[in-house]
Amino acid sequence: MTALIARLLMVAGLFFFFATTIGILRFPDFYSRMHAAGKGDTLSSLLLLSGLALVNLAGAPLTFDNILVSLKIMAILVFIFLASPTATHAIIDAGYASGIEPWQKPGTSKEGDDDLAV
Amino acid sequence: MIWQFDIILLTLIVLCALFTISIKDLLGAAIMFGAYSFLMCLLWTEMGAVDVAFTEASVGAGVSTILFLAIVHRSTRRVKVRQRGRIFYKGLGLTASLMMGGLLFYASSDFPAWGDPLAPASNHVSPYYLLHTLADTAVPNVVTSVLADYRGFDTMFETSVILTAGLAVLIVLRLDGSRTGGPVRKMARPIAKGYEDTIIRFISRAMAPFLQLFALYVLAHGHHSPGGGFQGGVILGATFILLAISYDLQLVVQTFTEKTALILANIGLLIYSGTGALCLLLGHNFLDYAALAKIIPGATTVTARSDGIMMVEIGVALAVMSIIVIIYTNLVSDGTYEKGL
Numbered sequence: 001m002t003a004l005i006a007r008l009l010m011v012a013g014l015f016f017f018f019a020t021t022i023g024i025l026r027f028p029d030f031y032s033r034m035h036a037a038g039k040g041d042t043l044s045s046l047l048l049l050s051g052l053a054l055v056n057l058a059g060a061p062l063t064f065d066n067i068l069v070s071l072k073i074m075a076i077l078v079f080i081f082l083a084s085p086t087a088t089h090a091i092i093d094a095g096y097a098s099g100i101e102p103w104q105k106p107g108t109s110k111e112g113d114d115d116l117a118v
Numbered sequence: 119m120i121w122q123f124d125i126i127l128l129t130l131i132v133l134c135a136l137f138t139i140s141i142k143d144l145l146g147a148a149i150m151f152g153a154y155s156f157l158m159c160l161l162w163t164e165m166g167a168v169d170v171a172f173t174e175a176s177v178g179a180g181v182s183t184i185l186f187l188a189i190v191h192r193s194t195r196r197v198k199v200r201q202r203g204r205i206f207y208k209g210l211g212l213t214a215s216l217m218m219g220g221l222l223f224y225a226s227s228d229f230p231a232w233g234d235p236l237a238p239a240s241n242h243v244s245p246y247y248l249l250h251t252l253a254d255t256a257v258p259n260v261v262t263s264v265l266a267d268y269r270g271f272d273t274m275f276e277t278s279v280i281l282t283a284g285l286a287v288l289i290v291l292r293l294d295g296s297r298t299g300g301p302v303r304k305m306a307r308p309i310a311k312g313y314e315d316t317i318i319r320f321i322s323r324a325m326a327p328f329l330q331l332f333a334l335y336v337l338a339h340g341h342h343s344p345g346g347g348f349q350g351g352v353i354l355g356a357t358f359i360l361l362a363i364s365y366d367l368q369l370v371v372q373t374f375t376e377k378t379a380l381i382l383a384n385i386g387l388l389i390y391s392g393t394g395a396l397c398l399l400l401g402h403n404f405l406d407y408a409a410l411a412k413i414i415p416g417a418t419t420v421t422a423r424s425d426g427i428m429m430v431e432i433g434v435a436l437a438v439m440s441i442i443v444i445i446y447t448n449l450v451s452d453g454t455y456e457k458g459l
Binding site for chain 2: 079086089
């Protein structure tokens with residue numbers, strides 16, 4: 001049962017990694033690409049790592065050593081949960097500070113108000 | 119070893135190396151070099167050299183990338199393309215590297231296969247270390263005991279090389295105003311408020327103590343798991359670099375001053391060589407930690423060697439941490455300690 005949950009988590013993680021890659025390649029500008037990279041990367045890393053922590057426990061006796069390894073993986077997970085979005089934020093902030101214009105759908109007004117655009 | 123994985127890794131490594139040397143943008147080259155280091159780290163892990171991989175991840179992919187970024191920030195991003203005599207120089211370089219590469223390929227045919235049990239290195243030295251480490255030094259991690267005990271001399275001079283590198287950076291770059299003829303700058307400057315970002319600052323501030331705790335864990339747990347003085351020291355130094363980037367260089371320069379850093383670096387090397395000299399005083403050979411059993415209460419000659427390794431690792435960590443902070447602060451501010459990245 002634990003192994004099954006772990007596999008589901010890891011497959012979901014790989015799916016989100018794949019979606020992240022597509023997002024980075026296909027999105028039109030810097031900000032939306034970073035949006036895909038930051039969100040997808042964090043989520044898929046979290047899913048993969050929690051899957052790994054469970055795989056480590058699945059089928060093995062619940063000894064102190066095994067639980068310690070899983071706890072270490074969970075510590076990495078917390079670190080990624082904090083650090084990865086912050087890094088994305090810092091990169092986007094630097095892009096905004098250096099004056100990268102957000103992408104707009106061709107034909108809409110510069111202000112981005114789609115309803116008023118003719 | 120999973121050979122499919124190896125082939126993917128090796129292809130990516132070669133691609134990264136080619137991009138690194140061919141890219142015209144130096145910032146991009148630095149980032150590609152970071153990726154190259156990280157792939158090398160994966161390769162070391164794949165080959166089972168976890169300690170080397172840890173060092174590569176912390177030094178190669180982590181700190182050197184930041185140092186390269188600091189240099190690019192202080193110099194220029196663009197490579198100047200030489201117009202005249204370009205073909206000649208390119209041909210010269212190509213011939214030299216082809217000859218060198220051919221020589222290396224020729225020499226590599228004499229190497230024993232990877233993991234060959236009949237290789238000269240696996241015949242007398244390695245088996246001795248593998249068989250005797252636990253009985254000799256009470257340290258389960260063979261790499262640590264080889265690094266700090268059996269080959270303690272090498273590591274001591276590696277530490278002094280790092281100290282010398284830091285001093286060289288200081289001599290070349292450091293400007294305190296007296297040399298340029300200008301007024302000697304006061305060290306105490308307020309921490310700049312120009313670029314404030316609450317999220318980045320809060321997360322860096324909240325994570326720095328945990329990173330330092332992890333560095334101490336790496337340092338102290340090097341006997342049992344990958345890690346040790348070098349990796350722990352690099353992570354400790356990296357926390358200061360993180361604070362210098364997310365806050366302001368002044369925060370680090372004022373709290374971890376140049377004087378403190380230099381004193382700590384020298385104390386680190388002194389701890390290492392002092393441990394060796396202490397063994398000498400107690401009637402054994404230099405760096406023969408078994409001698410420490412006479413002064414450490416309750417230690418046998420075996421556990422004394424483990425304690426001796428711990429002492430020199432602390433010295434290494436102190437020296438590496440301080441030297442990394444010195445190199446970073448000097449590179450990023452042109453030696454003035456005024457403004458960083």
